[in-house]
Amino acid sequence: MTKLSDTKSPAHDRNGKKLTSLAIRRVILEQSKRAHEGHIGSNLSIADIVAALYGQVLRLPAQYEDRDRFVLSKGHAALALYSALFLKGILSEEQINSFCMDGSLLGVHPEHTLKGVDFSTGSLGHGLSIGAGAALAAKLQKSSRRVFVLLSDAECNEGSIWEAAMFAAHHRLSNLIAIVDANKQQALGYTDDILRLSPMIKLWQAHGWDAVEIDGHDVPALAGAMNKPAPQGSAPRVLIANTVFGKGVSYMEGKIKWHYWPMSDEEYRQALADIEVRS
Amino acid sequence: MRKAFIQTLVSLAAEDPRIVLLTGDLGYTVIEPFVEKFPDRFFNVGVAEQNMTGIATGLAEAGFIPFIYSIATFASLRNYEFIRNGPILHRLPVRIVGVGEGFEYARAGFTHHAFEDLGVLRVQPGITIISPADFRQAQSSLNAAWNLPGPVYFRLGKDDRTEVPDLNGRFALGRTQLIGSGSDLLLVTMGSVTANVAKAARLLSAKGVEATIAVVSNFNPSPAEDLAALLASFPLVLTAEIHYTVGGLGSLVSEIIAEKGLASRLVRCGIKGMPDGLSGSLAYLYEKHGLSDKALAETALKELEYAADPK
Structure with a gap:
């Protein structure tokens, strides 16, 4: 069941690129522009989280059984994942340049048939259940692998998230780490206006999780929190990662429009310049 | 059929440690033989069929053969999209056990009557659907299908006594x-x-x-x-x-x-x-x-x- 080549190497060079949040943002912008696709703001808000995961957290040895699992439950931000997989050398330049093209495995939402993607996602509210099952499996198999699930804050509108949250806490799945991309926006507005979830941390604590708030753009802090050892039998951990929607691009930050909107040529030039100084 | 099914499952589980059983808090007087024999391989996930299906997907991806158990409507309809985007899309060996054919939960009423489970699952490619005619076929069909690589839906009747004359439990996939x-x-x-x-x-x-x-x-x-x-x-x-x-x-x-x-x-x-x-x-x-x-x-x-x- 080996899906990946050996990715143990800490060097993230590929074609002179390094796996940094800036590099991820650059690929997100390049590919969104080329493919004339939206979801740019949602991708940009998780660039630092994905940089931490793929740069410093996920253990991806050749042996599939020992590999950490990652579920991108907010599947609409697959481009951020593809960008990290590309910068890590798991996807080729040709593959990343096929994003949203006819006959490409790199669609708007991730497909498990693509090397490096553990689970297909896109329907919100599904990923934490899968992650809970994956974590339970690791526990039953006495494996040290960990399971990371990246959720959006609006995704927590889905009742199934809380079914999974209760299960994971009840079974003390200490090998399960959820990260909530708390960018406070959703498709049609601000989360607090649509269905209030704040204070998010209290919702998770009430469900029995070890919940902490964290700056979702601080890569070392994110990596440290994700890698924090969890004693066997302790509660599952959730990082409420406070992020800025569209982070790095001045005119996108905090703007609902950029959930779906693609960039014009002028906007693209501005965005590329912005991320150099703002992220 | 359901008791015969669980008895057969207990025998299979004794031979294969990949088999685990999950229930959405149903199966009183039916699932106990499994629970008693394999307490560490049994999980009552609570009244949460979507989550049960997602958990089974995660377990199956890691190499388990999870059986998820509920009344047929809850096992196939409440969690339908989780079945579709989980074991079907990922081609994983999750076994969905839906109990109560059609109106078998007679007085329980419409919410407990599965009138469309076969139809909604039949349109999905890649899921094997099994509806035994009697308890002997429940046993033979489980023996034939438990180790298939993809997902399986078992629609089980509640009657564990009636035997269809001259069928003798005969079963073969696709026949x-x-x-x-x-x-x-x-x-x-x-x-x-x-x-x-x-x-x-x-x-x-x-x-x-x-x-x-x-x-x-x-x-x-x-x-x-x-x-x-x-x-x-x-x-x-x-x-x-x-x-x-x-x-x-x-x-x-x-x-x-x-x-x-x-x-x-x-x-x-x-x-x-x-x-x-x-x-x-x-x-x-x-x-x-x-x-x-x-x-x-x-x-x-x-x-x-x-x-x-x-x-």
């Missing part, structure tokens, strides 16, 4: 099993209504009408070849299922007749529309929906008369 060899009429049946169909065939025989019964116990792999060969020999065919007449066995037979260009006339017996909410015993509901032995025999005779003299 139909025949009972009798009459040439007047073909009765195609699925699930526990098969016992009524067998009785109806005897009532018909007493009136000089000899039928062949074709027991269809699974979709995907399709039994289309077997059925097409049979259908070619019969001008009249009745299907019987405790399911809406749309989407399940009746629809499958319609598709075969149309695609093969056969001349058989089809009469679909099953639930014909939105139930009216009137409650009652299982016997009452079989009668009400035309699925009792007598009702099925009467329908057959009426349709044969029509075939002889269509006015």
Whole structure:
């Protein structure tokens, strides 16, 4: 069941690129522009989280059984994942340049048939259940692998998230780490206006999780929190990662429009310049 | 069927540690033999069928063979999208066990009646669907399908006593099993209504009408070849299922007749529309929906008369 080549190497060079949040943002912008696709703001808000995961957290040895699992439950931000997989050398330049093209495995939402993607996602509210099952499996198999699930804050509108949250806490799945991309926006507005979830941390604590708030753009802090050892039998951990929607691009930050909107040529030039100084 | 199924599962689990059982807080007096024997491989996830399906997906991806258990409606409808985007999309060996065929939870009412589970799952590619005719077929079908690489849906009846005469638990994936060899009429049946169909065939025989019964116990792999060969020999065919007449066995037979260009006339017996909410015993509901032995025999005779003299 080996899906990946050996990715143990800490060097993230590929074609002179390094796996940094800036590099991820650059690929997100390049590919969104080329493919004339939206979801740019949602991708940009998780660039630092994905940089931490793929740069410093996920253990991806050749042996599939020992590999950490990652579920991108907010599947609409697959481009951020593809960008990290590309910068890590798991996807080729040709593959990343096929994003949203006819006959490409790199669609708007991730497909498990693509090397490096553990689970297909896109329907919100599904990923934490899968992650809970994956974590339970690791526990039953006495494996040290960990399971990371990246959720959006609006995704927590889905009742199934809380079914999974209760299960994971009840079974003390200490090998399960959820990260909530708390960018406070959703498709049609601000989360607090649509269905209030704040204070998010209290919702998770009430469900029995070890919940902490964290700056979702601080890569070392994110990596440290994700890698924090969890004693066997302790509660599952959730990082409420406070992020800025569209982070790095001045005119996108905090703007609902950029959930779906693609960039014009002028906007693209501005965005590329912005991320150099703002992220 | 459900008790026989669990007994068989206990035997399989003793041989294969990949088997685990999850329930959405149902299965009282049924699942205990598994729970007692394998307490570490049993999880009551609570009343949360979506989550149960997601958990099973994660377990299966890591190498387990999870069985998820609930009443058929909750096991197939509440979590439908989780089945679709989970074990079906990822081609994982999750086994969904839905208990209570059609109106078997008789007085429990519409919310507990699975009239469309076969239909909604049959449209999905890559999931094997099994509906045994009796408890012996529940055992043989589990023995045949537990280790398939993709997902399986088992629709299990509650009756653990009735045995369909002359079926002897015969089961093969993608095949139909025949009972009798009459040439007047073909009765195609699925699930526990098969016992009524067998009785109806005897009532018909007493009136000089000899039928062949074709027991269809699974979709995907399709039994289309077997059925097409049979259908070619019969001008009249009745299907019987405790399911809406749309989407399940009746629809499958319609598709075969149309695609093969056969001349058989089809009469679909099953639930014909939105139930009216009137409650009652299982016997009452079989009668009400035309699925009792007598009702099925009467329908057959009426349709044969029509075939002889269509006015």
